Amino acid sequence: MVMAGNTFGKIFKITTFGESHGPAVGVVVEGVPAGMPLREEDIQRELDRRRPGQSALTTQRRERDRVEILSGVFRGRTLGTPICMLVRNLDVDSRPYEKIKTKPRPGHADLTYWLKYGYVDYRGGGRSSARETIGRVAAGAVAKKLLAAHGVEILGHTVEAAGVAIDRQPTREEIRRNVEKNPVRCALPEKAELMMKAILQAAAEGDSTGGVVEVQAHGVPAGLGEPVFGKLDAEIAAAMMSIGSVKAVGIGEGEKMARLRGSEANDAFRIKDGKIVAETNRAGGILGGISTGMPIVVRLTVKPTPSISKPQRTVDWAKMEEAEIRLKGRFDPNICPRIVPVAEAMMALVLADQMIRAGKINPDRFG
Amino acid sequence: MVMAGNTFGKIFKITTFGESHGPAVGVVVEGVPAGMPLREEDIQRELDRRRPGQSALTTQRRERDRVEILSGVFRGRTLGTPICMLVRNLDVDSRPYEKIKTKPRPGHADLTYWLKYGYVDYRGGGRSSARETIGRVAAGAVAKKLLAAHGVEILGHTVEAAGVAIDRQPTREEIRRNVEKNPVRCALPEKAELMMKAILQAAAEGDSTGGVVEVQAHGVPAGLGEPVFGKLDAEIAAAMMSIGSVKAVGIGEGEKMARLRGSEANDAFRIKDGKIVAETNRAGGILGGISTGMPIVVRLTVKPTPSISKPQRTVDWAKMEEAEIRLKGRFDPNICPRIVPVAEAMMALVLADQMIRAGKINPDRFG
């Protein structure tokens, strides 16, 4: 995988661009085989999932986010050439940012962008805004479509939010059925209810909360991954950690592995329907950096939204003095539900690239 | 960063090669500026830290692991050309592997290599063996030397093993002083004692244990990292997850972030000695994928060593039938102490590359 600046992937490769309050955000997707059906609706559906303003749990900003395909598609089918997708930034109100433009918001990237570049677009986080993920989700929609045609399904769901965790692993069917039915994107409805309450409680106190998102990939063939540095789990870890607010990534049992014994952690092999399978899947579908054929399972720790209405201590870099900041506006009190489609997108991007690299998907022609 | 197959890094870049029981293992390191003093002793010192056979906690195999520098160094100084370093594989006894060559060891990469490649070197894990990390550690020694000359120090230590965790964060000085004094590489001597006991207890039962390793980088300048995909934490996550046995990676507070509120998780900014600093470092030295100038802190979850002497269920892929496997030999009952130098090496590789890419280290000439 190439992972550099604004580009991600090696053959199936994306480059995102755009600042939150600039003219537009978007993405160029390369490496999509020619002849695959693709329409703006395919993209729009996924973009609508990441859009804010869907419930009390996500911000109420009105982002219309209509995608336009500018290249790479001809009469509803891909050309094998780069697909540029664009979303104009509309209805942006940059005034609140004028007042705090030299006061970096704690937990945000304001300070580090300024330290690195010396000249920043302070409006709405600029390039570090969550709006950048529009490009990822749009590209992910293309990757998902390609993967679906090759038998791979990607499912994300919130497994913990505001201290409320699921108490049993939902089935694949439950995830499919329930995730879009509640604003936290939890597959267990009773837990979703509790998560919502806890999130809103913290929000009422002017605070925010974090959680854990899980992404699964089903139908992934064995043999993906390029040891020893391009291991599948290494690529997934990079992909997920590149999402803002993600502070930890675990594969399979993840951090729980620290407290297991070898006899508990190893997945025994057996034969089922003439195929070698793992009896359990604590490894999360990956051994030695190569997919086993079992579902890929990844968990991401999402930090609490850094924007909170409580006053916070910061500095004024223009005056080089300490200062206080009070953020106004409507923030996501918990970002987990909006991380779900982004994390799914990143998983799809990794797998589409890996499938092509491993010769499982033809790089030039679809179907 | 490029992260593909056997290559890691973009400018400061390494390519490792070698199978466990083949003629040799080694590495080619590119992107080292010319004129840097470098001798085989610099490399050997780090290699000796990763070598097994140092205590009851690590395997008793006698790996002499003498490094030879084959290129890129002339009269004790680097040339700016690729540095190839080689370690011959000596004293290898491949016989135990002949018996199990069609029976993949659970928790190991035997099965996935076979599924991917169809033809494998089954002796000692072949390419998936921990011996591959010799190349990483040798290259890391070069990176560490380059970083030290630019004020960056990297420190690794075991913070949890076999269920015993440290109860306070050791100081930088304690880590420096204590880590090489006990076989678990724990910076708190009293905890080291308890870890050892717990590890040996499990080993006596024919089982293995896991743990958590922390790596810190001090003196890292602000501004490293290339948003939005080449984020510093994304590159570190990939680097660490590419180490065998690592199943989770967290930055700063890592997975604990899931249960904090925004007001607890955000690091307030203040001014100290005329510089903007973070009052706390829950972010682990990275915001928005860019280094803040605070220490980088990363934690890796290490799974229990998959090789255990207890019998395990597996398959025989030649006969396509289920089978039992009993591994004989001397295995590391806990791999954490040997992960420490490897994780330090990976951190050094990421940072050396990033320092050059960000213009903090001259790519062509040293000093």
Add this chain to the structure above:
Amino acid sequence: MVMAGNTFGKIFKITTFGESHGPAVGVVVEGVPAGMPLREEDIQRELDRRRPGQSALTTQRRERDRVEILSGVFRGRTLGTPICMLVRNLDVDSRPYEKIKTKPRPGHADLTYWLKYGYVDYRGGGRSSARETIGRVAAGAVAKKLLAAHGVEILGHTVEAAGVAIDRQPTREEIRRNVEKNPVRCALPEKAELMMKAILQAAAEGDSTGGVVEVQAHGVPAGLGEPVFGKLDAEIAAAMMSIGSVKAVGIGEGEKMARLRGSEANDAFRIKDGKIVAETNRAGGILGGISTGMPIVVRLTVKPTPSISKPQRTVDWAKMEEAEIRLKGRFDPNICPRIVPVAEAMMALVLADQMIRAGKINPDRFG
């Protein structure tokens, strides 16, 4: 350098997109340091140079080609984030292509795109159209601006067209002064006149002609280039050969070197104003793949425009039978003058990337 699909460069890196008759063409430019002044006029000026319809020598199609900057620039200065630049495709008449959509034009990429992708946008050459160079030229304008601020000037001119070659090397001043004054972009006005006549003569016969374009770079510091594969001349060769219609690339004396003796080909070194210089510059400013500090000189052989009005033999791939094709419309009878700005752009892209990689330009901050 990365040179893959639609991406070119390693740190200063571009990704172009767009088909000739699709909604738009454009480019994403990464790696531009923050704080550099940049306005749409800077880009438009270069785009206007590559636009057709400027004289009898170039096609009369009306391409307005107004560029829009969509990201990476804030209040007239760059942000260090990706710069997406877009040009809408207007006034395109796709009807002439409907008739020949299964008959590949000889000398064009119609056949090979179809063989590779199986599904093509046959209108105006699709992705293989010269319109793709709009993205290159727009990105090149950014690179030129960055280079100019670091003392590097890039000059292109036509040195041979339709069999008429210059008979002496013009001075740097002549190139600057004369190239934009005649439609062939020749620096010697008397030769420009002869070239035009020869081009129009062939055009009157329904045929086209080729020629040779030279690009020079002045003020390039010594030390650029990354032996042994990322040699400066290797990168330049790739850059130039990636331009449609270019069939040969030579550095310095280029193909004339075959007939010189060593004593004639070697440039003697001497000392001038306290600096080591080459007395002559037959090497074209590069030795061992590294810049010497002398001007970089490259020559490109441009094939005759493949679109001619004479009838040509081809096939019909739908019917799998032989066929004749007669192209109608207004074609460039000689493409050299329009290659000049594209070749300049490619040179600028290579050098901007190399200057950053060699630490001669700060990757994050301008000036």
Add this chain to the structure above:
Amino acid sequence: MVMAGNTFGKIFKITTFGESHGPAVGVVVEGVPAGMPLREEDIQRELDRRRPGQSALTTQRRERDRVEILSGVFRGRTLGTPICMLVRNLDVDSRPYEKIKTKPRPGHADLTYWLKYGYVDYRGGGRSSARETIGRVAAGAVAKKLLAAHGVEILGHTVEAAGVAIDRQPTREEIRRNVEKNPVRCALPEKAELMMKAILQAAAEGDSTGGVVEVQAHGVPAGLGEPVFGKLDAEIAAAMMSIGSVKAVGIGEGEKMARLRGSEANDAFRIKDGKIVAETNRAGGILGGISTGMPIVVRLTVKPTPSISKPQRTVDWAKMEEAEIRLKGRFDPNICPRIVPVAEAMMALVLADQMIRAGKINPDRFG
């Protein structure tokens, strides 16, 4: 393709290392599918072709150049893991270089390496020595073997040397039969004779000569190449220009294209045996950067060997004064015959990589 420093290729990828008078030179080859038969003899045969001392036309230095495979091969078959191949540098006499260590040889890379790196291995050209091509040729032998199993044959021959050019294109059979039978590697025996005479004549005068080498690839499937920057011809140009002494590269008719008319340059298409073919192959097997299925034909201009025994003017960089240099020893009076196997190797590397990237060769498993 990645083309950076010492690495070439994207999936089938090589990294060379080593200085002329250091301990060893070698290469790491990645991306070779598992299960391919490979023995040291396969490599040695090609290395012997590039070795000097084969005739009066090449230097008389005794380079034994025995290759050792250190990894990636197990019991005569490849593992899909990196193949490190090593050749020790023996019989090197560095004394002649001590005297001229601050006096750069005109036409060589001595000066530019010193300008770039500030610290150099001046013995025998160090890294810029032709010995570096040992790694290329060894890797090329692996690529050739892989290609041969997929129907691709690569043939190189000298088409011009010391001013003597072939007067007709030899057949494929003539090249196969004659090239190894004469020291200039010319496929036309009568021309070989004349070339030898002309070369030796110049050598007798203390001078050297250049020439032109052609490389052909037969059996290449249509559809290779990744527009618009990873065009097949762009990759080939980079590959060839990265060979020391190569100053120009042309595809098909190459620089002759400048003087043809469109009606002469375009290859008409026709149908033969139910397949679309080009009637002629002036394009050299590539249209729009994509292979047509016709043979790939490339010509390289090789400059005269820069080492000549005539006195030359240079500088002494330690004293910063002008100086004279007289090179002693046995130099190749014409390097063309030794470029032939290197150019074949580079062609093989490009095509092996492209075949895998285009899905024509399975990346993981051979056969």
